[in-house]
Amino acid sequence: MDIFEKCRRFTRAKEAIEAGIYPYFRPLSGNDGPRVFMEGREIIMIGSNNYLGLTHDPRVIEAAIAATKQYGTSCSGSRFLNGTLDLHHQLENKIAQFMNREAALIFSTGYMANLGGIATLVGKDEYIILDKSDHASIYAGTRAAIGAQIKRFVHNDMESLERVLSQLEPETPKLIVCDGVFSMEGDIVRLAEILPLAQKYNAQIYIDEAHGVGVLGEHGRGACEYLGLEEHVEIVMSTFSKSLASIGGFVAGPQYVIDYIKHHASPLIFSASPTPAATAAVLKSIEIIETEPEHMQRLHHISDKMRYEFKRLGFDIGHSKDTPIIPLYIRNDDLTFLFWKRLFEEGVYSNAVISPAVAPDQALIRTSFMSTHTDEDLDKVLEIAAKVGKELGIIQ
Numbered sequence: 001m002d003i004f005e006k007c008r009r010f011t012r013a014k015e016a017i018e019a020g021i022y023p024y025f026r027p028l029s030g031n032d033g034p035r036v037f038m039e040g041r042e043i044i045m046i047g048s049n050n051y052l053g054l055t056h057d058p059r060v061i062e063a064a065i066a067a068t069k070q071y072g073t074s075c076s077g078s079r080f081l082n083g084t085l086d087l088h089h090q091l092e093n094k095i096a097q098f099m100n101r102e103a104a105l106i107f108s109t110g111y112m113a114n115l116g117g118i119a120t121l122v123g124k125d126e127y128i129i130l131d132k133s134d135h136a137s138i139y140a141g142t143r144a145a146i147g148a149q150i151k152r153f154v155h156n157d158m159e160s161l162e163r164v165l166s167q168l169e170p171e172t173p174k175l176i177v178c179d180g181v182f183s184m185e186g187d188i189v190r191l192a193e194i195l196p197l198a199q200k201y202n203a204q205i206y207i208d209e210a211h212g213v214g215v216l217g218e219h220g221r222g223a224c225e226y227l228g229l230e231e232h233v234e235i236v237m238s239t240f241s242k243s244l245a246s247i248g249g250f251v252a253g254p255q256y257v258i259d260y261i262k263h264h265a266s267p268l269i270f271s272a273s274p275t276p277a278a279t280a281a282v283l284k285s286i287e288i289i290e291t292e293p294e295h296m297q298r299l300h301h302i303s304d305k306m307r308y309e310f311k312r313l314g315f316d317i318g319h320s321k322d323t324p325i326i327p328l329y330i331r332n333d334d335l336t337f338l339f340w341k342r343l344f345e346e347g348v349y350s351n352a353v354i355s356p357a358v359a360p361d362q363a364l365i366r367t368s369f370m371s372t373h374t375d376e377d378l379d380k381v382l383e384i385a386a387k388v389g390k391e392l393g394i395i396q
């Protein structure tokens, strides 16, 4: 027995590869957004978070190239020391203005923003309250909050949340952390019901807008704007790796809170800052979102159409609503892999989500759409999903 024994015993991935149904780590050799090249074939991508298709907008690409020429390929250090550019400050000011918040702080990934933001805010013996379906990076931030007391409630279940809150020490500080749009389920946080509970039990609210920014709300600020409740949420975070066509993330909120996170968050202080190209790409993407609402409008049109059509075909799409994330619940790990494989063989790339990422009876194919999908792409996807769904007995 040695430290690697667990690695030798890990055979689940190998077995799936041998059975030809392993869906993960498949390389793309080309990508124009809605179409990708994999294993020598052109495939329709319905598994990307590139919701507005901006990764291939020539203006975003040009901005990234220009920043690389001006500043180089890396910042070679952390924000805290040599790695802060005037471009980072420009982006933080832009995000604060765009999100209608006093201040913003950027990190090199969204995962790091949650890790640093949450671990910094919640101190020893203080409470952190999570929706069970919150993103893994929120869980990572929670685990890194040393000595914090962690409580969880059933996904989007307000009775469960109140049960949890009512059992906590009333005077102890509490932070409720939820995804604004849940990344697998495609449903939206029940903020209107969380707010009175937060008030009643003395808790502040932190919302992860990773799948909301550029997607929901009149200005694309996310679920809080869509619900008309922004001013009641103290802290929001988001990522650059979805609608904003780059990599990185931010937390935004009151200046004094952001200043505190800035001087205490380990992932910010001890890790290199976002590259010039990544930073400039976000700046350009926000400018496009602010001036060209047609991309968000097209995304909503597509999402509504696909939700309607999947449902009409007989797929179980759960509670997905008003977002481009539409889960097709299969509720069985093996059948989910098989459905994924058949979709892929027919020319569609989706995401297979099985246990332990979700409970085995929640296994699903996560589909997500972008404003650059053509009507032809979408019709093809529906035709293939119907054919394969019937073949495997998932739909009638």
Ligand code: PMP
Residues within 6 Å of the ligand: 109, 110, 111, 112, 114, 135, 137, 179, 183, 208, 210, 211, 239, 240, 241, 247, 248, 249
């Ligand atoms: N929060 C949510 C809800 C996410 O879905 C993700 C990424 N999938 C993240 C945070 C982390 O973002 P990033 O990819 O920028 O690390």
